[in-house]
Amino acid sequence: MKHSLLAAAIALPLACLAQKSAPENLVQYAHPLVGTAKMGHTYPGASVPFGAVQLSPDTDTISYEQNGKYNPDIYSYCAGYQYKDPTIVGFSHTHFSGTGHSDLGDFLVMPTTGPLQLNPGTADKPLGGYRSAYSHQTEVAEPAYYKVRLADNNILAELTATTRVGVHQYTFPKADESHIILDLMAGIYNYPGKNTWTFVRVENDSLVTGYRQTNGWGRTRVVYFALSFSKPFKTYGSRNYDQKQPYRGFWGRFDQNHNWPDLAGHQLRMHFDFGATQAGQQVKLKMALSPVSMAGALANLRAEAPGWNFADYKQKGQAQWQQELSKIAITSPKRVDKENFYTAMYHAFTGVTTYQDTDGQYRGLDQNNHLAKDFTNYTTFSLWDTYRALHPLYNLVQPKRNADMTQSMLMHFDQSAEHMLPVWSHYANENWCMIGYHSVPVVCDAIVLGNAPFDQNKALDACVTTARQRWYDGLGLYMDKGYVPEDKSGA
Amino acid sequence: MKHSLLAAAIALPLACLAQKSAPENLVQYAHPLVGTAKMGHTYPGASVPFGAVQLSPDTDTISYEQNGKYNPDIYSYCAGYQYKDPTIVGFSHTHFSGTGHSDLGDFLVMPTTGPLQLNPGTADKPLGGYRSAYSHQTEVAEPAYYKVRLADNNILAELTATTRVGVHQYTFPKADESHIILDLMAGIYNYPGKNTWTFVRVENDSLVTGYRQTNGWGRTRVVYFALSFSKPFKTYGSRNYDQKQPYRGFWGRFDQNHNWPDLAGHQLRMHFDFGATQAGQQVKLKMALSPVSMAGALANLRAEAPGWNFADYKQKGQAQWQQELSKIAITSPKRVDKENFYTAMYHAFTGVTTYQDTDGQYRGLDQNNHLAKDFTNYTTFSLWDTYRALHPLYNLVQPKRNADMTQSMLMHFDQSAEHMLPVWSHYANENWCMIGYHSVPVVCDAIVLGNAPFDQNKALDACVTTARQRWYDGLGLYMDKGYVPEDKSGA
Numbered sequence: 001m002k003h004s005l006l007a008a009a010i011a012l013p014l015a016c017l018a019q020k021s022a023p024e025n026l027v028q029y030a031h032p033l034v035g036t037a038k039m040g041h042t043y044p045g046a047s048v049p050f051g052a053v054q055l056s057p058d059t060d061t062i063s064y065e066q067n068g069k070y071n072p073d074i075y076s077y078c079a080g081y082q083y084k085d086p087t088i089v090g091f092s093h094t095h096f097s098g099t100g101h102s103d104l105g106d107f108l109v110m111p112t113t114g115p116l117q118l119n120p121g122t123a124d125k126p127l128g129g130y131r132s133a134y135s136h137q138t139e140v141a142e143p144a145y146y147k148v149r150l151a152d153n154n155i156l157a158e159l160t161a162t163t164r165v166g167v168h169q170y171t172f173p174k175a176d177e178s179h180i181i182l183d184l185m186a187g188i189y190n191y192p193g194k195n196t197w198t199f200v201r202v203e204n205d206s207l208v209t210g211y212r213q214t215n216g217w218g219r220t221r222v223v224y225f226a227l228s229f230s231k232p233f234k235t236y237g238s239r240n241y242d243q244k245q246p247y248r249g250f251w252g253r254f255d256q257n258h259n260w261p262d263l264a265g266h267q268l269r270m271h272f273d274f275g276a277t278q279a280g281q282q283v284k285l286k287m288a289l290s291p292v293s294m295a296g297a298l299a300n301l302r303a304e305a306p307g308w309n310f311a312d313y314k315q316k317g318q319a320q321w322q323q324e325l326s327k328i329a330i331t332s333p334k335r336v337d338k339e340n341f342y343t344a345m346y347h348a349f350t351g352v353t354t355y356q357d358t359d360g361q362y363r364g365l366d367q368n369n370h371l372a373k374d375f376t377n378y379t380t381f382s383l384w385d386t387y388r389a390l391h392p393l394y395n396l397v398q399p400k401r402n403a404d405m406t407q408s409m410l411m412h413f414d415q416s417a418e419h420m421l422p423v424w425s426h427y428a429n430e431n432w433c434m435i436g437y438h439s440v441p442v443v444c445d446a447i448v449l450g451n452a453p454f455d456q457n458k459a460l461d462a463c464v465t466t467a468r469q470r471w472y473d474g475l476g477l478y479m480d481k482g483y484v485p486e487d488k489s490g491a
Numbered sequence: 492m493k494h495s496l497l498a499a500a501i502a503l504p505l506a507c508l509a510q511k512s513a514p515e516n517l518v519q520y521a522h523p524l525v526g527t528a529k530m531g532h533t534y535p536g537a538s539v540p541f542g543a544v545q546l547s548p549d550t551d552t553i554s555y556e557q558n559g560k561y562n563p564d565i566y567s568y569c570a571g572y573q574y575k576d577p578t579i580v581g582f583s584h585t586h587f588s589g590t591g592h593s594d595l596g597d598f599l600v601m602p603t604t605g606p607l608q609l610n611p612g613t614a615d616k617p618l619g620g621y622r623s624a625y626s627h628q629t630e631v632a633e634p635a636y637y638k639v640r641l642a643d644n645n646i647l648a649e650l651t652a653t654t655r656v657g658v659h660q661y662t663f664p665k666a667d668e669s670h671i672i673l674d675l676m677a678g679i680y681n682y683p684g685k686n687t688w689t690f691v692r693v694e695n696d697s698l699v700t701g702y703r704q705t706n707g708w709g710r711t712r713v714v715y716f717a718l719s720f721s722k723p724f725k726t727y728g729s730r731n732y733d734q735k736q737p738y739r740g741f742w743g744r745f746d747q748n749h750n751w752p753d754l755a756g757h758q759l760r761m762h763f764d765f766g767a768t769q770a771g772q773q774v775k776l777k778m779a780l781s782p783v784s785m786a787g788a789l790a791n792l793r794a795e796a797p798g799w800n801f802a803d804y805k806q807k808g809q810a811q812w813q814q815e816l817s818k819i820a821i822t823s824p825k826r827v828d829k830e831n832f833y834t835a836m837y838h839a840f841t842g843v844t845t846y847q848d849t850d851g852q853y854r855g856l857d858q859n860n861h862l863a864k865d866f867t868n869y870t871t872f873s874l875w876d877t878y879r880a881l882h883p884l885y886n887l888v889q890p891k892r893n894a895d896m897t898q899s900m901l902m903h904f905d906q907s908a909e910h911m912l913p914v915w916s917h918y919a920n921e922n923w924c925m926i927g928y929h930s931v932p933v934v935c936d937a938i939v940l941g942n943a944p945f946d947q948n949k950a951l952d953a954c955v956t957t958a959r960q961r962w963y964d965g966l967g968l969y970m971d972k973g974y975v976p977e978d979k980s981g982a
Contacts, residue, residue, distance in 0.1 A: 063737075064737060068737065191738040192737065193737075194738065196688045197706070197711065201857060203908070211858075213687075215736075216740065217740055217741075219740060219742060220690055245682070245706075246554075246559065246561075246682045246684075247682040247706075249707065249710060250923040250924050253964065254962075261908040264710050293859050294858065294859055295859040366692060366700075366785070367702075367784075367785065368786040417752040417753035418752065431740060432740075432744065473744065
């Protein structure tokens, strides 16, 4: 009986798809802005289903630390955006959706006009920095598309994405000077010293590569990028905000602030200058990410985003959303029901993210590069949150992806120095947030449902080994007593 | 006439080799200790010709900085060892030979007995730390072999190497406790903050992997390791000497100091504990290095050093030296002439070092990994010092290697954001030490001698492009005036 029920549920989306010849546009019902107020911790920006890039505005980039202490305001910025905020600092490429702790916010980009400002400025005085005021009236947030007018400089910003590439389109007003800022210091849950290293190469007048390595929630996290401009920049430059260090080497003989193509440090900001613009002139950017290398990011860029047709990327991104949202059809006379349902479904498909290059290579938990054979490697496993409903849902409507996610978790186990399945993992890191072994029900569920194209005995071993790690947060007590006393583990 | 002269010179070593049926042992004449006093800046430890590993004692690991200022004593420690010093801090795996500035000193290992000491101690009070007094009377330094008795604990230390693996053999006295210290904070030309990141995994009870990433003379330098023990350690541990940081993540829930297999930070020291030892009991270590990854280091370990026969590694290392030193035979009634000659030749073959894994992969100047096709990739190019005599000598007696070095320089050019051949390069970094374009005569010399198995037109382009970089230290003036005025460039 259980089996036939499950079979019916899996068949449901296919049946619904088959019902109509001209399918209803479901993308219109999904609203990325839902959850961006207060503690919803969603981001309004552009991503494709399960995309590695979440290109989204950050309305503040405050520090985790204030006067040497935890800054409680930081919690508002888990996804970088707070609906009530009056300014946008810039658009960064990685965001968690709906988490209760944070990291990411890599590679913040901001277009500006007028004299160069490399300081982000403050929310109350946006004209004092590169950030800008904006109005929600100019803001459009759809799946795989985000638009806003940056009021300070009257620049129209539009964002879309492929799986691994963030695509920007900036429409400038008439201006004497225009710039694109690339802030490698910015980040979510930032603190002094979070950047363990950043590296940038200006390959030519329209291509930049580099990486950002951080010590945050992910202890040893690296993201590589390749950034392509639709228009050659005329000049460029950087500032290094590192603290003075005792050893300086021999790089000080060069002026590294102006048109110097080879940069490294802890705290870098860059600017790319395009001179005077006419009203309506556009600069487009494509930033590809990789977990493996700059060469990997460049290969991702070339594979996924060879051209410069912004509308085409947007259309393809929304077509992906249409396809994924179509997996469940609901009928209701009320539009709000569809909005609630498809917005929730939209968010359900942004929780777990792709974590490999187009050639299958990814960074493993052991910090070696690996090749994902016969599966797509995923990351962002908030298992304490997702084992009950999200993975069971994926098993029904995203069976291939859920099988690959399970496979990714088993690879995590193989690469784990602690010999554990993921607890809360992201970007080749176990961040050890929360308790228990909630990946075990995900693995078991996949096996029970027959959606487990991997060695099931090996998977069982991984589950049992994980569950028997006595040192992990009360597991020894649980094994001995059948429960964990509240005064021994309060989580 | 010039050509026939060169031909004679190249033929010389072969002719000399053919003279004898039982070749003279030339290894006996080469003395690695020569140059270790005052400012010779050589190291006495073990390496094979052009080896990637230079496993050698460091007699002090003082900081580049003292009270916020340059510490002039640092210059004595370019190669880690000063003959006059009374103590040895430990044995690290990478050393320059004969340079006038420095870096390296990666992965310092020290055996100890008695209560654990993780502090290196000071030269005047060696008993206060893990370092040890020693006497030159117990010291033997031969090509590919180094031996010393560590007086504080009466441990006999012996070192040898393959191209990519340092092999240690420690013979312990009877003791209640014995330890191997692995200090990832130690280094040459060290300063607070030099370690941008270090990472360690204890894979099992006798295998450890990791990496050290530094910002020194090489601005973005990473060395990966795999360390294998002949005997399982009973317990192990670490201390993290990082400054307290505002953000701590969720790792604080674990006791990372004791038997915790997954470590990362800026300032780590580790210890591996072997319990009580009997007199004469040995612990052997093999540490493989890689420029690419921990997996690469492990593959190098398995390829070059599968067994535990120390004498065999020593014999093979010395056989390599015999082969290389045999390339020129001299006759003299005076032993000292042979000692001078073969010691100089020994040092000549430690200047440039192998920089790729056994599978041909290496880290390029662009910080991507590359595959060396049809050549071996080399690093450590002190070209202002080596273009006049060392590379011309290599062209004669190491033609394959010199061709590969030239190829390596051309790859550096391809990977250079500044579009320059190397000035002074090491470990995938241009360190910009000194002036001019001294790789150009090396490339040209290889072509003129017909020892240039690469695209010669492309090589010419690289030379011309390098020579025309007007921004580089007086080159514009040189192009305009035919000379560089002393008051414009004093180097």
